Amino acid sequence: MTEHLRGLYAITDSELLGADRLLSWVDAALAGGARLVQYRDKTADVERRREEACQLLRLCDYYGARLIINDDLPLAAELNVGLHLGRDDGSLREARQALGDQAIIGATCHASLDFAEQAVEEGASYVAFGRFFQSVTKPGAPAATPVLLEQGRRAFAVPIVAIGGITLHNAPQLRIAGADMLAVVHGLFGANSPSEVERRARLFSEMYQTI
Ligand SMILES: Cc1ncc(COP(=O)(O)OP(=O)(O)O)c(N)n1
Ligand SMILES: Cc1nc(C(=O)O)sc1CCOP(=O)(O)O
Numbered sequence: 559m560t561e562h563l564r565g566l567y568a569i570t571d572s573e574l575l576g577a578d579r580l581l582s583w584v585d586a587a588l589a590g591g592a593r594l595v596q597y598r599d600k601t602a603d604v605e606r607r608r609e610e611a612c613q614l615l616r617l618c619d620y621y622g623a624r625l626i627i628n629d630d631l632p633l634a635a636e637l638n639v640g641l642h643l644g645r646d647d648g649s650l651r652e653a654r655q656a657l658g659d660q661a662i663i664g665a666t667c668h669a670s671l672d673f674a675e676q677a678v679e680e681g682a683s684y685v686a687f688g689r690f691f692q693s694v695t696k697p698g699a700p701a702a703t704p705v706l707l708e709q710g711r712r713a714f715a716v717p718i719v720a721i722g723g724i725t726l727h728n729a730p731q732l733r734i735a736g737a738d739m740l741a742v743v744h745g746l747f748g749a750n751s752p753s754e755v756e757r758r759a760r761l762f763s764e765m766y767q768t769i
């Protein structure tokens with residue numbers, strides 16, 4: 559499992575990527591080296607969500623990457639994939655029990671080492687800190703600073719994910735501060751073509767081969 563928890567973590571956004579773009583933009587991110595894909599769809603259309611998640615799972619399988627579902631434990635359990643939970647998205651312990659030992663389960667920790675400690679205790683596979691920069695996708699997310707990544711590295715054995723406003727320009731400082739994964743929405747998918755998404759994904763991924 560841990561070999562997937564290093565490098566680029568591509569997160570979809572239902573407002574940014576309509577149904578016409580979702581698969582080809584994610585395909586490009588995977589072709590560029592993304593190791594995890596999070597399906598983050600905030601709509602209530604259960605059937606479409608299930609269908610899109612199945613299609614994304616097939617793509618992830620093809621590229622040897624792993625799929626994570628945002629917020630929705632029943633869907634993650636149905637597809638036997640990973641799950642990301644925020645502070646108000648339900649119990650990590652229950653999710654771990656439902657999905658089993660091998661599932662990748664991530665937890666939002668904002669800028670709090672205490673939240674991270676609790677998440678690790680409750681069975682999180684990785685802890686996510688952020689937002690590190692101004693985010694187009696989630697402008698109201700609480701702010702964090704890169705020193706938190708250094709502290710998190712020292713305190714926890716699980717991989718550390720950085721999120722929030724990450725671009726090719728500002729990512730290296732997070733990589734250097736200790737982020738195992740860079741979780742990116744707009745800085746990856748806010749592009750006009752799949753070839754541009756693939757180019758960005760390749761450059762994010764190369765940060766984990768060269769530093
Ligand atoms: C990798 C990663 N980190 C943080 C989040 C944010 O989760 P949450 O606070 O539950 O907010 P929503 O994404 O549900 O709007 C995430 N999704 N992924
Ligand atoms: C979904 C999410 N969670 C965050 C947090 O800080 O917990 S920031 C964020 C948005 C990430 O999108 P972008 O890469 O476009 O900023």
Ligand SMILES: [Mg+2]
Nearest residue numbers: 629643644647
């Ligand atoms: Mg959530």
